[in-house]
Amino acid sequence: MTAAETGDSTGGTGAAVPPAGHQTVLAPEHILHSGNSGMIVERTAQVRGEFHSESREFARELAEYINTRQQGVASVFVYEETFGTKDLVHWLIHLNSMDDYETLVRMGSQDEGYRGLFGKARIDESKGGGGWARMFVDGTLRESVLLPQFWGMYGTAVDGTLERQSTVFQEAGTTVALPPARHQTSQPDDLLLHSANAGIVIHRTAQIMYDFRSEARQFAREAAEAINDNLAGEATVLLYEDAFGPMDRIHWLIHLRSLGTYQRLLQLHVQNESVRDIFFRERAPEKGAGGTWARMFAQGSFEDVALTPHHWGLYATRLPSAR
CATH class of the missing domain: 3.30.70.100 (Alpha-Beta Plaits)
Structure with missing residues (x-):
């Protein structure tokens, strides 16, 4: 975890928010973003307040798994609403084209590591245990496609x-x-x-x-x-x-x-x-x-x-x- 990732990218002043590129280990030239991608899927989900931290860990782990396994196909970054609804998480999924979205769909049935992210126990037993699904309010996962x-x-x-x-x-x-x-x-x-x-x-x-x-x-x-x-x-x-x-x-x-x-x-x-x-x-x-x-x-x-x-x-x- 770098100084930029903890919000201190200005030599100790803490004045700047690190951009989303700091979320991945990929070099900038290997990242898809809003300027060079052919399609963006914006996914949003409302977090349950008691899983404030666990949900972000899941969101980031999921994003970086896709980034490192699908380099050149998809890049995913996580954002928070600055002034809007609190604990509403946004993923921006950048793809070269609509054809590449099918690659992500296939991950759900063919990539065991990816499937394992969704089956992993993520909530401490002191909070009742469980996986990612408990962290989000039912029915709030939504997607918009931007071309x-x-x-x-x-x-x-x-x-x-x-x-x-x-x-x-x-x-x-x-x-x-x-x-x-x-x-x-x-x-x-x-x-x-x-x-x-x-x-x-x-x-x-x-x-x-x-x-x-x-x-x-x-x-x-x-x-x-x-x-x-x-x-x-x-x-x-x-x-x-x-x-x-x-x-x-x-x-x-x-x-x-x-x-x-x-x-x-x-x-x-x-x-x-x-x-x-x-x-x-x-x-x-x-x-x-x-x-x-x-x-x-x-x-x-x-x-x-x-x-x-x-x-x-x-x-x-x-x-x-x-x-």
């Missing part, structure tokens, strides 16, 4: 040219590879923030009005890239589509260097006139005059969840050696 957004996706339009420049349009044959979200931004690699190196990840969701399916996606990408252009090295915003949930629900992952960076976002939207224009500009006048971006989304559908990468001892949980 990196690309122009023309789900029958939407841009300008007739951008749609034809995507690799999905240009690929021939039966093998389809979705372009990772990293292709949405011109930020250089050394400044790109993603789910493995960000201090905080804000997951924003919104429901698009069907009549503005194309225009809303253009706005979503424009708003994201405005932040990327102005706050490179401090923030990276990437856009995803909901694959199997509500139709036309979109997801932004807003990767911040630290929680304090959020104040820079607020400042940007006050001071930068070109950024402000994105939000006040009239859009889709052919569908009715006087409308901005706001009419493109269902009222009340915007929701933000801030995620802190888990590290040992977070929220007064015990360290893995303290058993």
Whole structure:
């Protein structure tokens, strides 16, 4: 367990939260994350309060088993809600493609080590004993599938040219590879923030009005890239589509260097006139005059969840050696 893993990655000041990449022994170049993966499965589960620590040990052990056994296929990281529901654990499962999800499914029947993680006794007899299932509230395990957004996706339009420049349009044959979200931004690699190196990840969701399916996606990408252009090295915003949930629900992952960076976002939207224009500009006048971006989304559908990468001892949980 490194100094970074105990939350002390700043030479003893304890000022920085270690990013999720510190959860694995894999080198950064072998990690899949929100910038280079072709699919993200977000899994959430509500922990029972009495199993505060045991649940995190299980969550991390499960994630790292997949990381080390499925290198190049899947990378899994664990996060906690920063301000939302306490003891609601999030796993972000990053995969190269949907095809690779089948590899994880096969682990459940063919990998005895993986199966053993679920059969292991994890709760002390003083608490009644038992395995992982006792740690979580029944019925709270949920999954959402996020696919990196690309122009023309789900029958939407841009300008007739951008749609034809995507690799999905240009690929021939039966093998389809979705372009990772990293292709949405011109930020250089050394400044790109993603789910493995960000201090905080804000997951924003919104429901698009069907009549503005194309225009809303253009706005979503424009708003994201405005932040990327102005706050490179401090923030990276990437856009995803909901694959199997509500139709036309979109997801932004807003990767911040630290929680304090959020104040820079607020400042940007006050001071930068070109950024402000994105939000006040009239859009889709052919569908009715006087409308901005706001009419493109269902009222009340915007929701933000801030995620802190888990590290040992977070929220007064015990360290893995303290058993």
